[in-house]
Amino acid sequence: MPRKTWRAALAAYATPASLALLLLGFAAGLPYMLVFSTLSVWLREAGVARETIGFASLIGLAYAFKWVWSPLLDQWRLPLLGKLGRRRSWLVLAQLLVAIGLAGMALCDPQQNLSWLIALAVLVAFASATQDIAVDAYRLEIAEDSRQAALAASYMAGYRVAALLATAGALYFAEWFGSTKELYKHSAWAGTYLLFALLMLPGLLTSLWMSEPAVPLRTQLSAARYGFTHQMVSVLVLIVLLVSVPAMFTQLYRTDFESVLFHGGSFLDLLLHDRAFLRALLYIILTSLCLSSMGRRGLAPVLTPINDFILRYRWQALLLLxxxxxxxxxxxxxxxxxxxxxxxxxxxxxQIASVSKLFGLIMTLLGAGLGGLLIVRFGIFPILLIGGAASAATNLLFLLLADMGPHLQMLVLTISCDNFSAGLATAAFVAYLSSLTNLKFSATQYALLSSIMLLLPRLIGGYSGVMVEKFGYSDFFLITALLGVPTLILIAWQWRREGPQENGSTPTSSSEQPTANQP
Structure with a gap:
């Protein structure tokens, strides 16, 4: 099949779907930054202890584990709001909860009602994560794979603008309303958060205005195989399993097995005197119940989308992951x-704030926009390879900067190239993840794949400080650049295996790919 023209590629942005994703991205960026970045400034200005602020950051786990309850969005239609459709009903519910939660946070002074403030922040985080699941599922279902990058670029543009407004903008508003580091004023922060609660309105109106994706009815029926009770049991079983397994190993590590093995003790002594061993036994029992035949039946709503992915790709699933x-x-x-x-x-x-906020934002949006354009024109795999190579190669600019001291022009060049490549890579990667999902389980599979995308980088990133201390900045930047090489090999292998496709894109992940129904 011939490639699309540049005019046809640019037309991917001139659609109602792109406008809808722009506004939905704006609605997604506001609560994320208000709950994490901006909330920590508010708490500190109110005199809350650093330790408490650190614990409050654990609210972010809602985003890391959003795949746990994502099957609900695939397999259960909401009462009353369900008349809007499977995707729009969840979007409207999530956005209403975000707005209510932000307004409730505005009414809580952390100096007097810190517990209520944190509880409402948790509500906002879970509603915001649910909104992300619904937006991703909606985007997957309204367009073919080659247009996913353009929609992702529109979403990213709205998200980045909202993130800037909810961080720097929120701090400006709070100070303008009268709260400063020297003189804390709750009413200033209340006015700020009420203002941002109102700014959820464009996203809510967008969800009411756009049309429900034209997913075939039998696709929806095959996904909705489980009742609400079964799905809630599945979520609870999965949460118990996720808590029990790491807790079991932690308690076994703390158990005093040395006294039994080397000092003549007995397991009866452990049962009577070692609380860590008793807790480990409890978690072993809970884990066994979750993995029993009854537990596996309870996990069916979560395991079915995972089984579908494995059955479709078989041994290649490991390489894809x-x-x-x-x-x-x-x-x-x-x-x-x-x-x-x-x-x-x-x-x-x-200098850091000015360069990263100005050049970083502009270059990220340019990279994402160009990525969406190029994928429509040339297909997913070429741009996926270029994005991966650019993301790794730009790390070498940091290596050069390390030997130049506070060289402002080089900082501008480094941040600009790094953010441009990140925007390009993100647009390509979103399109690629979208091509791997099955429309029957779009919310669940995309949430799970996007979580896997962040797991290994976050784990290794936790040791980045240790790496810098041991090797120094120059070697650290070289090591991070080399970390991109295995990915390029896997992309090349996958590209060769797929062979030439229409417009260079991967084949659709579902035999029932819908037409590009516009909102």
């Missing part, structure tokens, strides 16, 4: 130490 887990590895691991590196180089906070 390897590609997914490593694609953002090089830039994510470096990103953990980026701001620390800038400070150590001698740049001022004003």
């Amino acid at each position: 390897g590609l997914i887990a490593t694609y953002r590895l090089s830039d994510t691991v470096l990103g953990v130490m980026a701001n620390v590196f800038y400070i150590d180089q001698g740049f001022t906070k004003e």
Whole structure:
């Protein structure tokens, strides 16, 4: 099949679907930053202890484990709101809960009602994560694979603008309303959060205005195989399993087996006197119940989408998961130490903020926009390969900067190239993940794959400080660049295996891919 023209590629942005994803991206970016980044400033200004603020950041686990309850969005239609459709009803519910939660946070002074403030922040985080699941599922179902990058670029543009407004903008509004570091004023922060609760309105109106994706009815019926009670049991069993397994190993590690093996003790002594051993036994029992035949039946709503993915790709599923887990590895691991590196180089906070917010934002949006355009024109795999190579190669610019001191022009060039490549890579990767999902389980599979995408980079990123201390910045940047090589090999293997496809894109992941129904 011939490639599409540049005019046809640009037309991918001139659609109602792109506008809808722009506004939905804006609605997604606001609560995320308000709950994490901006909330920590509010709490600190109100005199809350750093330890408490640190514990409050655990609210972010809602985003890391959103795949746990994502089957609900695939397999259960909401009462009353369900008349809007499977996707729009969940979007409207999530956005209403975000707006209500932000308004409730505005009414809570952390100096007097900190517990209520944190509880409402948890509500906002879970509603926001649910909104993300619904938006991703909606995007997957309204367009073919080659247009996913353009929709993702539109979403990213709205998200980045909202993120800037909810961080720097929120701090500006709070200070303008009268709250400063020296003189805390709750009414200023209340006005700020009420303002941002109102800014959820464009996203809510978009969800009411756009049309429900034209997914075939039998696709929806085959996905909705389980009742609400069964799905809730599945979520509870999965949560118990996720808690029990790591807790079991932790308690076994703390158990005093040395006294039994080397000092003549007995397991009866462990049962009577070692609380860690008793807790380990409890978690072993819970894990066994979850993995029993009864527990597996309870997990069916979660396991069915996973089984579908494995059955479709068989042994290749492992290589695909390897590609997914490593694609953002090089830039994510470096990103953990980026701001620390800038400070150590001698740049001022004003310089870092100005360059990263101005050039970083512009170049990310340009990279994402170009990525969406190029994928429509040339297909997914070429741009996926270029994005992966660029993300790794730009780490070498940090290596050069490490030997130049606080060189502002080089900082601008480094941040610009790094953010441009990140935008390009993200657009390509979203399109690729979209091509792997089955429309019967679009919410569940995309949520799970996107979680896998972040798991390994976050784990290795946790040791980035140790790597810098041991090797120094120059070798650290070289190592992060080399982390991108395995990904490029996996992309090349997958591209060769797929062979030439229409417009160079991967084949659709479902035999019932819908037409590009516009909102």
